[in-house]
Amino acid sequence: MSVDKTRFKHVSYLWDEAEAARLAGDEVALLIYRSNLLGADLRLTNYGGGNTSCKVMAKDPLTGQQVEVMWVKGSGGDLGTLKKSGLAALYVDRLRSLKNVYRGVEFEDEMVELFNHSIYDLASKAPSIDTPLHGFLPFAHIDHLHPDAAIAIAAAKDGKKITEELFGGTIGWVEWKKPGFELGLQLKACLDANPGIRGIMLGSHGLFTWGDTAYESYINTLEVIEKCAEYLEQNYGKKGPVFGGAKLQSLPEADRKKQAAALAPILRGFCSSKTQMIGHFTDDARVLEFINSNDLDRLAPLGTSCPDHFLRTKISPLVLDLEAGEDLSDVAAVKERLAPAFEAYRKMYEDYYNTCKHPNSPAIRDANPVIILFKGVGMFAFAKDKQTARVAAEFYTNAINVMKGAEAVSEYTSLPRQEAFNIEYWLLEEAKLQRMPKPKALSGRVALITGSAGGIGKAIAKKLVSEGAVVVLNDMNAERLDSAAEEFRGLFGKDSYTTAVMDVTNTEQIQATMDIAALAFGGVDLIVNNAGLSISKTIGDHTTKDWDLLYDVLVKGQFLVTQAAVAVMKKQDIGGDIVNIVSKNALVSGPNNAGYGSAKAAQLHLSRLNAAELGGDKIRVNVVNPDAVISDSNIWAGGWAEGRAKAYGVTVEELPAYYAKRTLLNEIILPEDIANACFAFTGGLLSKSTGNVLNVDGGVAVAFVR
Missing domain, CATH: 3.40.225 (L-fuculose-1-phosphate Aldolase)
Incomplete structure (x- = not known):
């Protein structure tokens, strides 16, 4: 087929002849292909909107006879991502025979349950309310969409007259009627009264178009919508400025x-x-x-x-x-x-x-x-x-x-x-x-986990998203952040996260991140202060640069992020959670650890102080104290592993086993363990707890809080 694609200015012609040829002979596959193309253009229909169908001859599993079967988008789902599992399959003759038991418009809702008597493929999707709209029309392929251009005419005061004049009587008109059995009958009546039409406009609602093949239906749909859009474009400005002209100008x-x-x-x-x-x-x-x-x-x-x-x-x-x-x-x-x-x-x-x-x-x-x-x-x-x-x-x-x-x-x-x-x-x-599934524990929550492009932070972010939250991924390293974003998009979809390059010591970047959270999700109400680093040196080897870096990132970073987040939370006035990832080193004295250990102790007490201050705002502040989280953690970079190994008289390779053996449970601690602790504090079961410390260290007796 040779098509001049340039004639379409207002819709996207996406049909690929090679792909269609590959699917030739499988009308259901062509239906799915056509549906995906239509759903890819938001000018034709929105996410979850519209439905498509095809009618094919198939073998009746009971009689062995050839029967007509309609495959139609089932209840829910989206045309752009439709798969065969999203289709309902019904016997056409049984569906049409439901007219015999139809008791009138006041009882049309009861027909939905009766659709089940027409099911051909018992494993197919449940039929939607639009099923009879397709079933009572005789065409092999049908598209029902909600294109802006067509609805603009359908919602116009004299839309019926415009439709008749624009299409020369080749598009029928059915006045507004909510979807259902009655509307299906009205579509059939319109077709019977206007044989030869190529489609039907539904008042205030949308458009029905059709064809004998998947391609004929597709091209018919595009042509009708293109003609509607051209008509609108030609008329913009004829009655005066659009929307009566500008009353004010937008801000930059x-x-x-x-x-x-x-x-x-x-x-x-x-x-x-x-x-x-x-x-x-x-x-x-x-x-x-x-x-x-x-x-x-x-x-x-x-x-x-x-x-x-x-x-x-x-x-x-x-x-x-x-x-x-x-x-x-x-x-x-x-x-x-x-x-x-x-x-x-x-x-x-x-x-x-x-x-x-x-x-x-x-x-x-x-x-x-x-x-x-x-x-x-x-x-x-x-x-x-x-x-x-x-x-x-x-x-x-x-x-x-x-x-x-x-x-x-x-x-x-x-x-x-x-x-x-x-x-x-x-x-x-x-x-x-x-x-619909019940909301997850963190549905409606916006989480910001500092340093969430890897290690413990990324594990926490994954856990919170899996429990229903949306997350603001952030990191100082833009490349690392991009990699994390790509991973989250693949695992959870584009609506699960946003990203921000953020240094927790930089107030401008922190505020910019809060603004990103506000624009993407409306605000933020779950903060996990996780970003950190570690330096293990003797007092003699410790430099003031080491000291300042530890206190800037761990203590001041926690303070600055909390300060900015609390300002947002108070605007929302719906409470919130702050979880600070501290360390068993906040409580335990050990060699070669003056800077890191004292900074962790400062983080711990800052958490207590914040909990005492923010309780009246229903903002909970709690602490998770990990120990020796070696897997995929930045904490072991920069010589920390070597320093701790030296302090304990073991090799770097022996550190994981050393840490596990010194615990009461003899367990290696993983990033996922810290993520679970964060969820324990924020998932709802501890909503009346604040100022608490949860040790996730396998059991280190000297780190017991009490």
């Missing part, structure tokens, strides 16, 4: 980031009044165009139109009454100004719930905003984890695109509040939420 980028970092922890605190949230910030140009416009105050309260949008962004955003560039250093004053806005938003959401609820509606959910707009600065999103917050921001950016397009060609219309509520508090949506 550096100033935007500075203001956002200063404000994010305060917003996170407000949004975490019920459940601790993770934040995301963006100052994308599309966002700035909208929030700086004259039409912001008119359009923002309307909310979004597409169900996929408002399910993730809530019914409408909170627009802050703050001036871009104003001084935010008086935290108490800023909180006092913002508190009424959050109270008003919560009241609005409660009124929305109480006005629209049904007798069997699920209980009201968190009434705090998900999307927060700061004119001249950018957009914040807050949700249960980083991915959900980032995706919410992406969806609201799509909603902005929809509003922009609809306003350019007509007038934007959002869903009526009742219709929106019926989707948001749909019992089937509630059931889906109830099936």
Whole structure:
């Protein structure tokens, strides 16, 4: 096939003929391939949005006869990463025969359970609510997407008329109806009334397109969306400036980031009044165009139109009454100004719930905003984890695109509040939420572990992420930090971490790291002061340079990082944890250890002092005392191993065994053991403990605290 890819300006043509040829003959594999291509372009559909299908002939395992089977994206999942395990497989004739028992729109929810009678592959994914939308259409390959350009027309006041004129009657129109059995019947009725059409626009919702082959469906989808986008582009500015023109100008980028970092922890605190949230910030140009416009105050309260949008962004955003560039250093004053806005938003959401609820509606959910707009600065999103917050921001950016397009060609219309509520508090949506895994112990927590690009620090970071936290990886060595980031991306995904080059003795780098944490996650609430080094020399050989380095990194470093973190935690006002990795040497006297041992003792007492001071802020400060963590630890660099071996009269090679034999448990201590201790303090079971010391040394009697 020869395709002029240059004709696509607003969508990405990604079809690879060689790859498609390799998959030829396997329609399900081609469905997955097509789905992945569509999901790779956020202009076509967002993460988790849309669904695709194909119908094939297959052998019935019971009768041996050839039957028609539909493979369709199952409940949950994402087109961009879809695999066969994410597909549901159903007998087409059995699915369509459910019409015989359908009792009408008031009972359509009961049809979802009946989908199970149509399952062909018992190991396939559970069918989604969109299954009949594909099943009642006769085409071999179908795409249902939520492209910004198409929804802009679908959400326009006269979207039906525009669709008819733009496509010359080749695209059908179905008025807004929430997804389900009834909508599937309406799609079929639309097709029957308009034979030969190439797709159907769903009012305020999205687009259905199809083809006889995977490629025909793919190219049809791209062409329809491209035509919608071209139409919008041609109309921008014809009615006047976009969004009524700019009302104010954005701050310069550096100033935007500075203001956002200063404000994010305060917003996170407000949004975490019920459940601790993770934040995301963006100052994308599309966002700035909208929030700086004259039409912001008119359009923002309307909310979004597409169900996929408002399910993730809530019914409408909170627009802050703050001036871009104003001084935010008086935290108490800023909180006092913002508190009424959050109270008003919560009241609005409660009124929305109480006005629209049904007798069997699920209980009201968190009434705090998900999307927060700061004119001249950018957009914040807050949700249960980083991915959900980032995706919410992406969806609201799509909603902005929809509003922009609809306003350019007509007038934007959002869903009526009742219709929106019926989707948001749909019992089937509630059931889906109830099936989700329970939050992990550290879900909603932002952890910063100093020196976390290797050794003990990296082990701690891995443990905390595996228990649900997001982490700020940091190290003085940028190359080492990049390697750790690559490892975390492979193990946990891009939303599990951010990075910062940080020297714990450098106040500017520490503050920059706190700002990075605020922009990436909304703040920080779990600090592990782990960065360190060691020098083992006799008093005679010890230099003042050695002494200053030990005290700068171990004592002052712990103090400076704690000081900066506490400032953020107090902005959030949701408490926090500080865990200081000290040493058994803080308690035990040994030879050739004056500088290191006394610095560790200072770290230990500084921890006690901080615990005494910060308890009223619900900030817990605890200590982990390791000993002889040799594996993958920087502590053994720079002659420390040689110095300790000399002090104990053994060789360097004999040190691990020497350390193990002198313990009560006769155990070698690993980085993972220290990580487990940090989790013990922060995982929730010791939430009423502060000022404590946990020895992880295999049992060194002279290091017992009492």
